[in-house]
Amino acid sequence: MITLGVVVAVGAWLSGPGRWAGRVREMWESVIAAVREGTGVTSTGSVGRWVHRCRRALRWGAVLVAAVVLVLWSYPTGWVVFWIAVVAVRRWAS
Structure with missing residues (x-):
């Protein structure tokens, strides 16, 4: 946590x-x-x-997907949280 x-x-x-x-x-x-x-x-x-026009919704979608993955992960360790965040930030910034 x-x-x-x-x-x-x-x-x-x-x-x-x-x-x-x-x-x-x-x-x-x-x-x-x-x-x-x-x-x-x-x-x-x-x-x-299109991505530029919808970037806010796409960014929040990436955060939502990362949150769902984190919630559904059986035993999230610190490393799991870290890598989910890294992937989400990469998607957020793309």
């Missing part, structure tokens, strides 16, 4: 208006931009426009 508390606290901090949280988000966006540039992806087409 401690790990879950830490994950929720970090998630809340990163989604807040703080200066350092904003810098972390900017860094993450620059990493994604660099990966796109390195792979030659310049446009995501109609799918990218």
